[in-house]
Amino acid sequence: MSGKRLRLSEEEVNLIYKSRAGDVDNLNYNLSHNSALDTHLQDRGIEKKDVVSVKHWQNFSGELRFSVVTKTNPVDEGEVFGNVLKLIEEHAPIYLRKNYKGGKHLLVINPADIHIGKYAHEDETGEAYNKDVAVKRVLEGVQGLIDKARGFEIERVLFCIGNDVLHIDSSLHGTTTSSGTHQDVDGRWWEHYETALGVYVACVEMLREVAPVDCIHSMSNHDYQSGFHLAHALKSWFRHDENVSVDAGVSNRKYYSYGKNLIGLEHGDGAKMDKLPLLMAQEKPQDWANATHRYWYLHHIHHKVKHKWLDAKDYIGVTVEYMRSPSGTDAWHSRKGFCGVQKAVEGFIHDFEGGQVARLVHYF
Numbered sequence: 001m002s003g004k005r006l007r008l009s010e011e012e013v014n015l016i017y018k019s020r021a022g023d024v025d026n027l028n029y030n031l032s033h034n035s036a037l038d039t040h041l042q043d044r045g046i047e048k049k050d051v052v053s054v055k056h057w058q059n060f061s062g063e064l065r066f067s068v069v070t071k072t073n074p075v076d077e078g079e080v081f082g083n084v085l086k087l088i089e090e091h092a093p094i095y096l097r098k099n100y101k102g103g104k105h106l107l108v109i110n111p112a113d114i115h116i117g118k119y120a121h122e123d124e125t126g127e128a129y130n131k132d133v134a135v136k137r138v139l140e141g142v143q144g145l146i147d148k149a150r151g152f153e154i155e156r157v158l159f160c161i162g163n164d165v166l167h168i169d170s171s172l173h174g175t176t177t178s179s180g181t182h183q184d185v186d187g188r189w190w191e192h193y194e195t196a197l198g199v200y201v202a203c204v205e206m207l208r209e210v211a212p213v214d215c216i217h218s219m220s221n222h223d224y225q226s227g228f229h230l231a232h233a234l235k236s237w238f239r240h241d242e243n244v245s246v247d248a249g250v251s252n253r254k255y256y257s258y259g260k261n262l263i264g265l266e267h268g269d270g271a272k273m274d275k276l277p278l279l280m281a282q283e284k285p286q287d288w289a290n291a292t293h294r295y296w297y298l299h300h301i302h303h304k305v306k307h308k309w310l311d312a313k314d315y316i317g318v319t320v321e322y323m324r325s326p327s328g329t330d331a332w333h334s335r336k337g338f339c340g341v342q343k344a345v346e347g348f349i350h351d352f353e354g355g356q357v358a359r360l361v362h363y364f
Contacts, residue, residue, distance in 0.1 A: 036064045095241040100211050103153025105357075106258040106350040109145055109207060110160040111138050112299040112323035115222065116199070117167035117192035119184045120328045129328025130186040135199050137326040137364055141345025142203050144362030146210060152349050152358070154211045158256055159204065161215050161231060163267050163299040163323075165196050166223035183222075184330050193226060200234050208243050215246040216254050218299070220267040255284050259352035262291035268300030268322060277318040293355025296320040319356075326364060 041048060046068060055067035114137075120129040168183050185192075207213045217231035228250060235246035247254060254265045264280050271279060276296050281288045288294070294317060301322055324344040342363055349358035 037066055040064075040066045041068065092237055092239055095208070095238070095243065097242050098208065100155075101153065103155045103211075104259075104352040105152045105154050106156050106158060106261065106352075107145075107149050107152070107154045107207075107210065108158045108160070108263070108297070108348040108350065109142055109203075109345075110297060110299075110323050110347060111141055111203070111326060111345045112160070113164045113325035113327055114138055114196075114199075115164055115167040115325075115327040116196045117183075117185045117187065117189070118327055118330055119186035120330045120334070125329050125334040127328050129330070131191065131195050134327065135195060137343070138199050138345065139202060139206075141326055141362040141364070142206055145345060145347040145360045146206065148360045148362070149210075149347070149349060149358075155352070156258065157207045157211050157213045158258075158263070159207055159213050159215045160218065160265060160297065161200060161234070162218040162220055162227050164220045164222040164227070165200075165230065166192050166226050168192070169223045169226050189226075193230065196230055197233050197237075200230070201237055204234070204238060204244055208241070212243045213245070214256065215244070216256060216265055217246070217248050218254060218265050218267045219250060219252050220299070221269045253279065253283065255280070255287060257287050257291070258350055260290070260292045261350045261352075261355055262287050262294045263350075264294075264296040266296065266298055268298035273298070273320055276320055280318065293350075294318045295356065298322045299325075324361070 037054065041051070051068055053068075057065050114134055116131055116134045118129055118134070120127065122128040168185055168189060204213055204215065215231075215234065217227070220227055223230075228248070231246065231248035235248045238244040238246060252266060252270050256263045256265065262280065262284065264276065266276070277294075280294060280296070296318065298320065299322065323346050324342060326343050326345050328343070344361050344363045346362075347360040348356050349360065351357045
């Protein structure tokens with residue numbers, strides 16, 4: 001071998017071992033004072049702030065070699081949501097206060113499991129699904145439910161949001177929150193987010209023409225974090241509107257009281273279904289006592305399931321119901337045969353005293 005082989009100094013060796021052990025201060029020292037490493041990072045477009053650890057050695061020719069481990073998601077959240085926050089701050093419109101006729105009915109609108117960003121090709125699955133199809137179905141479905149509810153005098157609207165409105169939660173890898181499952185997606189993650197915010201704003205603007213709107217967000221397994229951010233963006237958007245409220249809280253189970261009705265909302269992947277009636281009684285004892293009609297509206301499984309629990313007097317104690325979804329079937333579900341379920345957006349009419357008196361469905 002020609003030439004003199006370069007050797008690492010004792011200080012450099014110690015720095016390498018300390019960086020492997022997580023000694024951040026010494027790692028920063030190494031990053032700041034190693035010009036060869038600076039060149040290595042610069043050539044590869046890697047920012048120092050994104051470096052987690054560095055392995056450093058020489059080959060037999062004496063050339064320096066580096067193995068650099070970066071953060072799995074080096075995206076700056078402030079930068080990610082900067083455009084959305086700027087849009088909200090500049091736009092959050094001043095909605096004029098509306099005078100409603102009033103009534104004795106609650107209109108529940110529940111576009112469940114929209115999965116904006118899901119991709120399905122018609123040749124592979126039998127039907128196409130993408131961002132544009134999702135938006136069209138939601139807007140058409142909500143308007144369809146409003147039209148079907150015109151025979152009732154509506155006092156308030158409960159608009160159920162969340163529940164896998166977004167298909168993925170990882171911006172870099174296209175995966176869900178709960179299990180990190182890779183998904184077939186249509187477009188970029190930020191397109192999904194902006195599309196979802198736009199469709200929710202449009203829905204609320206439609207519904208506020210009917211009656212004051214209460215939006216309640218449910219945390220969900222495909223978009224646990226991004227769905228939470230989306231709910232807060234919607235809350236900021238309508239912060240000047242006295243006719244719209246948004247519950248963007250992180251609780252997995254939410255409750256809503258209307259007259260003699262107590263409604264529980266959950267995505268459907270949390271507590272076992274048979275535990276929900278007693279959880280409702282335990283978590284909302286006063287609302288439970290005041291109600292004679294109690295319901296759980298669940299999501300997650302995309303098809304209709306309905307169960308009833310009866311109390312000792314044979315009055316309906318709690319009805320647990322799963323919602324249909326407007327979203328299409330992707331390649332994996334089609335291949336496994338999990339398909340053929342009717343696509344729909346569902347809603348309900350609750351009488352102030354008499355409970356659920358009408359079921360509204362808009363099919364696609």
